[in-house]
Amino acid sequence: MSTPSFALEQVRTRRRRVAGHQVVFWVCSAIVGLAVFLAIFGPLLAPQDPNASNLADAFVGPVSGHALGFDSQGRDLLSRLLTGARTSMAGPLLVVVVSVSAGATLAVAAAWAGGWVDSIISTVLDIMFSFPAILLAVLAAAVFGAGLTAPTLALGAAYTPYIARVLRGAALRERAREYVAACEVQGLGAWTICARHLAPNLLPLIVAQATLTFGYAMVDFAAISYIGLGVQPPTADWGVMVSTGQAGVLQGYPLESLTAGGSIVLVVVAVNLLGERLAAKDAEGR
Amino acid sequence: MRSFVARRAGMLVVALLVSSFVVFASLDLAPGDPLSTLSGGRTLPPEAVAQLRAQYHLDDPFLERYVHWLGNVVLHGDLGTSIAFRESVTSVIGARIGTTIDLVLYAALLIVVFGIGLGVLAGLRRGPVDSSIVAITTVFAAVPSFVAAIVLLSVFSVNLGWFPALGGGDGGMDTIKHLTLPAIALALSAMAIVVRVTRVAVRTELGREHVETAVSRGIPYLQVVRRHVLRNAAIPVTTVVGITITSLIALSAVVERAFSLDGLGAALVQAALSKDFAVVQGIALVFVAAFVVANAIVDVLYAFLDPRVAIGSRAA
Numbered sequence: 266m267s268t269p270s271f272a273l274e275q276v277r278t279r280r281r282r283v284a285g286h287q288v289v290f291w292v293c294s295a296i297v298g299l300a301v302f303l304a305i306f307g308p309l310l311a312p313q314d315p316n317a318s319n320l321a322d323a324f325v326g327p328v329s330g331h332a333l334g335f336d337s338q339g340r341d342l343l344s345r346l347l348t349g350a351r352t353s354m355a356g357p358l359l360v361v362v363v364s365v366s367a368g369a370t371l372a373v374a375a376a377w378a379g380g381w382v383d384s385i386i387s388t389v390l391d392i393m394f395s396f397p398a399i400l401l402a403v404l405a406a407a408v409f410g411a412g413l414t415a416p417t418l419a420l421g422a423a424y425t426p427y428i429a430r431v432l433r434g435a436a437l438r439e440r441a442r443e444y445v446a447a448c449e450v451q452g453l454g455a456w457t458i459c460a461r462h463l464a465p466n467l468l469p470l471i472v473a474q475a476t477l478t479f480g481y482a483m484v485d486f487a488a489i490s491y492i493g494l495g496v497q498p499p500t501a502d503w504g505v506m507v508s509t510g511q512a513g514v515l516q517g518y519p520l521e522s523l524t525a526g527g528s529i530v531l532v533v534v535a536v537n538l539l540g541e542r543l544a545a546k547d548a549e550g551r
Numbered sequence: 552m553r554s555f556v557a558r559r560a561g562m563l564v565v566a567l568l569v570s571s572f573v574v575f576a577s578l579d580l581a582p583g584d585p586l587s588t589l590s591g592g593r594t595l596p597p598e599a600v601a602q603l604r605a606q607y608h609l610d611d612p613f614l615e616r617y618v619h620w621l622g623n624v625v626l627h628g629d630l631g632t633s634i635a636f637r638e639s640v641t642s643v644i645g646a647r648i649g650t651t652i653d654l655v656l657y658a659a660l661l662i663v664v665f666g667i668g669l670g671v672l673a674g675l676r677r678g679p680v681d682s683s684i685v686a687i688t689t690v691f692a693a694v695p696s697f698v699a700a701i702v703l704l705s706v707f708s709v710n711l712g713w714f715p716a717l718g719g720g721d722g723g724m725d726t727i728k729h730l731t732l733p734a735i736a737l738a739l740s741a742m743a744i745v746v747r748v749t750r751v752a753v754r755t756e757l758g759r760e761h762v763e764t765a766v767s768r769g770i771p772y773l774q775v776v777r778r779h780v781l782r783n784a785a786i787p788v789t790t791v792v793g794i795t796i797t798s799l800i801a802l803s804a805v806v807e808r809a810f811s812l813d814g815l816g817a818a819l820v821q822a823a824l825s826k827d828f829a830v831v832q833g834i835a836l837v838f839v840a841a842f843v844v845a846n847a848i849v850d851v852l853y854a855f856l857d858p859r860v861a862i863g864s865r866a867a
Binding site: 396397398399406408411487488493507510526529530537 | 689838
């Protein structure tokens with residue numbers, strides 16, 4: 266008699282766990298959705314001008330009309346947080362676009378051509394691993410000037426080998442599948458097979474990799490803005506705000522740094538959990 | 552094994568050459584001519600311009616200049632002259648490298664002790680200990696080092712006053728005290744990743760047949776854990792510990808800036824901001840070299856722990 270009830274208990278636990286995962290999934294999706302929404306509409310939603318400063322208001326706490334109070338320059342903190350979503354999300358998005366398109370192209374080309382093309386691409390990727398992402402971004406900012414463009418392109422280049430390595434393995438496995446051979450027998454060209462058949466089958470993995478990369482890129486790009494080589498003050502940006510708020514931290518007014526830093530952490534946690542889930546789903550499907 | 556090490560050493564040399572080439576070539580990639588990049592837009596007296604021109608062999612062809620530059624770096628340790636500090640880049644680096652090494656080693660120690668320790672604990676114990684460690688590390692893995700720095704500063708320096716907020720200390724215990732918060736900030740997300748990988752590795756090994764056999768033969772649990780679980784789990788754990796520790800080298804720049812430490816990374820960022828290009832190149836070169844060498848060491852260590860790696864790469 267004890268066995269069925271034990272089994273039932275197990276099923277219940279499993280159901281609860283699945284339900285728990287589902288909740289986590291929806292919460293993460295909601296956070297990411299909100300962040301994307303703010304990246305697009307945040308500047309319009311800001312109740313005040315994010316750059317209007319009144320030094321008399323510096324470090325004043327929440328008052329009516331200013332839900333989070335003011336930053337070190339007496340600017341409305343909530344407005345700056347809402348406005349700051351744009352560059353904070355656009356930077357990593359650019360990194361993902363660069364690294365995923367370059368990584369996927371290299372991976373599929375290497376897997377399809379094989380032979381010496383594959384060895385050259387793989388060797389180049391191996392060598393690209395020798396540059397830490399942050400260092401390449403700092404170097405790019407020193408060479409081409411601080412801002413959004415140079416560091417994000419550098420981060421994109423630095424992440425490319427990581428994405429290409431994962432996708433190359435998957436593309437090699439797809440390449441060996443029968444449907445590819447069937448396409449070849451039908452006389453379809455390499456381009457058609459890669460673009461119409463191979464790439465779509467890799468898409469779930471590409472999406473998972475892109476999501477995980479977005480999380481890393483968001484941390485790295487915010488760090489670049491924090492040290493002063495990315496988005497430039499007085500533009501409202503979460504990484505910049507952690508930095509400009511630091512003077513307040515030492516004087517006991519940490520709200521600016523903590524809200525901006527908290528926003529970064531929240532989005533990155535949500536993106537990471539979504540990415541892990543997508544990757545696990547993809548691994549299940551293969 | 553010997554041929555694996557030899558081949559890995561060969562790859563190391565190639566990686567060093569290529570990365571030094573990238574660092575060197577960045578000077579020519581910069582918009583404007585190399586001379587104005589080196590002077591960072593400052594107006595220099597003609598003698599200084601002539602000196603820069605001679606030192607960088609700016610009138611020679613590109614590849615010849617690279618060979619000259621690399622020769623100076625390797626043979627004489629000569630990385631040029633800093634325009635902002637008015638001293639040789641080598642002495643700028645020499646004065647600051649100690650702080651960075653201390654910081655990275657301190658953080659590495661934290662990662663090894665707490666990362667692996669908590670990971671093993673979570674792997675062996677199912678239940679609330681495990682799930683709370685998983686939940687905490689999920690969040691910590693996403694905390695950027697500079698956000699961790701702000702929170703640590705706010706709580707432990709400003710509110711509790713346990714640790715100094717800024718500066719590197721003057722040696723001995725004072726340095727340890729000054730570097731504790733920076734090391735935690737630097738190590739935090741890497742530590743979380745190590746915990747997670749260790750936990751999965753331990754869990755996987757626990758479920759293996761040879762472990763179940765050992766348990767069923769009545770071998771004491773601790774002995775099974777030590778001899779059968781941890782030894783096999785050590786293979787993936789070593790790799791991830793190695794990779795995360797090498798990634799700290801470049802990340803130290805961010806933490807040093809957050810805590811106003813006078814290390815290499817802070818000097819690199821300062822040089823990038825003030826367009827002191829010789830310093831940027833010199834420190835970038837040191838960082839890349841350290842990163843590449845550390846990665847090679849991790850690979851070789853991995854092959855020693857798991858000889859299949861060396862054999863597998865020979866077959867490929």
